[in-house]
Amino acid sequence: MQPGSRKQGVFSTALHHLTLFFEQFKSFIKRGNVLELAVGVIIGAAFGKIVSSLVSDIVMPPLGMLLAKLDFRQLKLVLREARGGEPPVTINYGVFLSTILDFLIISVVIFFLVQAVQRLHRKPTAPNPETRECPRCVQVISRRATRCPHCTTEFEESGAEATASLRSGV
Structure with missing residues (x-):
């Protein structure tokens, strides 16, 4: 057996496996659910950014102003003060409260969207x-x-x- 033919056999086997992989991947993608899921995830991520901006840039500043110019994201419990070059050890519960508000707003919006879609798909009695x-x-x-x-x-x-x-x- 010549050294070149062995390389050619390995190359052809690898090419065959690669072609088979792409054929299977193509049929997987064509099912439809995968593309719908990918679009849903991308839209969901963008929607999450919009809601986070709504909470941090629009809802929290007036709320903080009503509560003596309090910035919720700065609320924290200091467990250990900064030492030397080390940063302080803190529990950032203000960021956590903002995240909870993000979650609540997203949950309410999704609830109303699901209700609207269910009304559209409801069968007449x-x-x-x-x-x-x-x-x-x-x-x-x-x-x-x-x-x-x-x-x-x-x-x-x-x-x-x-x-x-x-x-x-x-």
């Missing part, structure tokens, strides 16, 4: 088989009724095939 409309007053009545309790129209028979007999004179 089927009519109740136990009721029907009175042909005279258009009120919902029992399918077994022989007289409408609203307008007193009498029906010749009860049931689904009942027809109104407008003998009531109303």
